[in-house]
Amino acid sequence: xxxxxxxxxxxxxxxxxxxxxxxxxxxxxxxxxxxxxxxxxxxxxxxxxxxxxxxxxxxxxxxxxxxxxxxxxxxxxxxxxxxxxxxxxxxxxxx
Numbered sequence: 282x283x284x285x286x287x288x289x290x291x292x293x294x295x296x297x298x299x300x301x302x303x304x305x306x307x308x309x310x311x312x313x314x315x316x317x318x319x320x321x322x323x324x325x326x327x328x329x330x331x332x333x334x335x336x337x338x339x340x341x342x343x344x345x346x347x348x349x350x351x352x353x354x355x356x357x358x359x360x361x362x363x364x365x366x367x368x369x370x371x372x373x374x375x376x
Contacts, residue, residue: 285318293344309333312340326375328363335359 285302297317304311304320310333311320319337321330336359345351366372 290338290341292341299341310337312337327372328367328374331366331372332359332363335362 285300287298287300289296290299300316300318302318302320303323306320306322309322309325309329312318313320319334319341321333321337325333336355339355339358340346343351343355345355363372367374
């Protein structure tokens, strides 16, 4: 996925075209509003990747940045959704 994929995502300004791509970095994910790109760190477990995608999608959907309270709330949403998907066996935790 060198060039990434493009997806239509809901934002506070309406539906926008965003790029999703992998990039070597320390963080699990990063949302770039200027580039309309969601960067994902490669080599994450399935559960980590699902959690990261949900987390970054929350940033896009809400239009909220990296304020500490926002980050904590988004982390709770992503962790909860990932836990439900794991428990429902819709995704599997990688060994």
